[in-house]
Amino acid sequence: MAGGKWMGWWGHLGAPKQRGIVTYTLSPFEQRAFAGALHQAIFNTFRRVTGQAFYIAVPLGAAYGIYTWGKENHQWRLSKAGHAAHGDDH
Template structure:
């Protein structure tokens, strides 16, 4: 049984597939085979998904770290020294010697 004219989309010479299905329009199923496209595949049990991952991780991490360290290291070092100074100053001002030195200013 041949497909009807409506099913063929109005064309009288539309290609009919192996199982009497219309093979036109969407995706050009009935068209010529494409040339020049090569695809390769490898079996899943032959792949090494982590090949070189640890080696690359070490050197990639070092490369990224070395380019960014100049942006975050100076503020971190400055912040450390400022906090260290503030802690020592606070301990001195709250010690016996610091209270004696600045006792006249509190009144």
């Protein structure tokens, strides 16, 4: 009681009853929040990876090719044949 007048239960402060509001509930026994989550995760991940594979594989392949070419070229330039081809006297 506040000031001699009962104001109702929590949230019902004497205002007119609300109309047109619909609420739905679902039994906890009917909820399956993770139903099929692992199955969907596997196939969704596969689909996403295969969709992005071209954008990842091509630059990685190009970078690997440039790296191996550079390593081989560097080793050749350090060799006797490389020095002779470029006329280095070192």
